Amino acid sequence: MKRYSLIAVAVAVFAAGCSFEPKYERPAAPVAAAFPASGVYATQPTTTSADTAGGRAAVDIGWREFFTDPRLQQLIQIALANNRDLRVSVLNVEAARAQYRITRAQLFPTLDAQASKSVQRTPKDLSFFGQTISQQYQVGLNTSWELDFWGRIRSLKDQALEQYLATAQARKAAEISLVSQVAQQYLQVLAVDDLLKITDDTLKTAEASYSLTKLQFDNGTGSELDLRQAETVVEQARANREAQARARAQAENALVLLIGQPLPADLPPGRSLDDQRLLTDIPAGLPSDLLTRRPDIMEAEATLRAANANIGAARAAFFPKISLTGSFGTASPTLGGLFKAGSAAWSFAPQIALPIFEGGRNVANLDLANVQKRIEITNYEKAIQSAFRDVADDLAARSTYDSQIQALQRTTFAQSRTLDLSQLRYKNGVDSYLQVLTAQTNLYTVQQSLINARVARLDNLVNLYVALGGGWIANTGETPRPADAPDTAGAASGVAGKNSG
Incomplete structure (x- = not known):
């Protein structure tokens, strides 16, 4: 009994083996220790x-x-349940999870049941006692096991695990991105609505001016130049309105694509562009915080870990593969004799395969694994730098939009008064219609600039929220779910098919 225990311990130690994976060390972040804080960032x-x-x-x-x-909240909720790109991301996580389980299964022995019958004819000159036809029945269990002494399979298992984790982080990044895309597209719809409103107001004003100018021309008190200038403003406003109506329809179509279904008729009333009270003072923290906040950075690091594990598998390929195969069962020349005494049959076949010459394939595989790791290190560093730039750009924008909008509001008021005064002077014969035309054009232009600046400010706040890792939880105070959490919405709709098969 003691001898068998020693053998079992020896096999266990032998199977545990060693690993040739390099020790993983996280590369240093190639960015400054803090975000910019002077100049425009100070405001x-x-x-x-x-x-x-x-x-x-x-x-x-x-x-x-x-x-x-x-x-907007309801639109985001619908998008999280129906968006097709997000569903693909979730299914990619499931596929990566299954691939990891497939690779991990290679660590364990396989056991198969087998039953067979074989019939063989031997030439009469070579047969014994004239028996030319022989047959054999066999039933038993077959097993095989590769002893992962050098850690090749464990390295492949680690690689598959890290690829699975990277895919899960990619899914998380896709969900956060979807939240921001729906919000920004919704804001774009509101912005086009505001542009349509000022265009309608400009068109009404221009049509009134054109009517007055035409009356003066018909009565012989106005020039054709003034009439054509007034007509130009009217037609330009009409052309702008058609372009904006087209943009409004296309913006809504883009929103429908994001939410994955037609806009419901029972959506709650929304707020205007000016009444979108987004959080404006989210703290940026330190660049090092992005390593645990940004799923794209965590995805890049998991991919780097997978490349690191692949080196272990490439190194282990230089060493012998040790496998054990065996079978146990019964064999008999007749079906009825399979389970009679003395019919037991077994075999045990340990095997060692040592690579001697493979045309440099193993060397090339190791070189490739090392190069791929260097590539993933570069990708990881680039992901950090891109995240740093995203946050820095958004901080710079957040610090300047309020002042820009206030200046445009003052300019809008000034241009509105300029138009009123120009129309008054034109009616009293002091100025030509060119002054009214210029004032109308300038007011319309600055009104459009003000709307564009407002929607850009809101887009900036959304971008900063996402760049700092926000958008994964729905309600403040919730415990964040894992990146590989099941897609309950997709499963409920029968799309993800989690319980099928």
């Missing part, structure tokens, strides 16, 4: 009690608190 946006983050990090703020428009 902080104005906040109210309704739009402050209260010092909480973006990852701790649910998107329902960040986006307070009830119409």
